[in-house]
Amino acid sequence: MPSGRVHEAINLTALGLMGLAYLAGSPKEALGEPRVLAFTVSYLVGTFLVTPDLDLAEVRVRAKGRWGVLGVLWWPYGVLFRHRGLSHTWILGPLTRLGYLALVAYLLWVFLEGVYAYLEGGGALSLHLRIPSLPKEVLLSTLLGYYLSQWLHLIADGVLPDRDFRRRPR
Numbered sequence: 001m002p003s004g005r006v007h008e009a010i011n012l013t014a015l016g017l018m019g020l021a022y023l024a025g026s027p028k029e030a031l032g033e034p035r036v037l038a039f040t041v042s043y044l045v046g047t048f049l050v051t052p053d054l055d056l057a058e059v060r061v062r063a064k065g066r067w068g069v070l071g072v073l074w075w076p077y078g079v080l081f082r083h084r085g086l087s088h089t090w091i092l093g094p095l096t097r098l099g100y101l102a103l104v105a106y107l108l109w110v111f112l113e114g115v116y117a118y119l120e121g122g123g124a125l126s127l128h129l130r131i132p133s134l135p136k137e138v139l140l141s142t143l144l145g146y147y148l149s150q151w152l153h154l155i156a157d158g159v160l161p162d163r164d165f166r167r168r169p170r
């Protein structure tokens with residue numbers, strides 16, 4: 001099984017190659033396009049911060065270390081998901097991490113709101129969550145960058161897409 005460092009090296013090499021291919025085929029200004037930026041950022045997040053190996057609760061995973069103190073937030077994920085189980089599937093696997101992140105962010109939000117309400121003595125909440133609405137192509141590029149980073153990890157682990165459709169051994 002490749003180590004975290006090897007996974008990162010593979011992903012970065014692939015990103016470099018994609019970048020070269022992209023540069024060769026498009027004008028220089030295209031590099032500054034929001035969708036290219038979105039793809040690159042989410043690909044890097046998927047390479048360094050949100051990886052399939054976060055399913056290892058007890059082990060020091062490089063990605064978890066990068067979260068610093070917040071790395072503990074991934075501990076329940078590792079407990080919930082068996083190593084190289086659902087977390088290492090092509091379609092649902094990456095989604096479990098997005099869903100988990102959304103849940104954690106939501107809970108943190110509720111907690112902060114509670115603290116705020118308490119400090120304000122039950123006054124009206126004035127914290128507002130603002131999610132910027134992004135153009136569809138930027139959202140798609142974000143998703144693509146993230147998924148591609150996860151898929152390269154799975155390929156390096158020797159997990160093929162057909163695994164999603166086979167019945168997993170218990």
Ligand SMILES: [Zn+2]
Nearest residue numbers: 052053153157
């Ligand atoms: Zn893995």
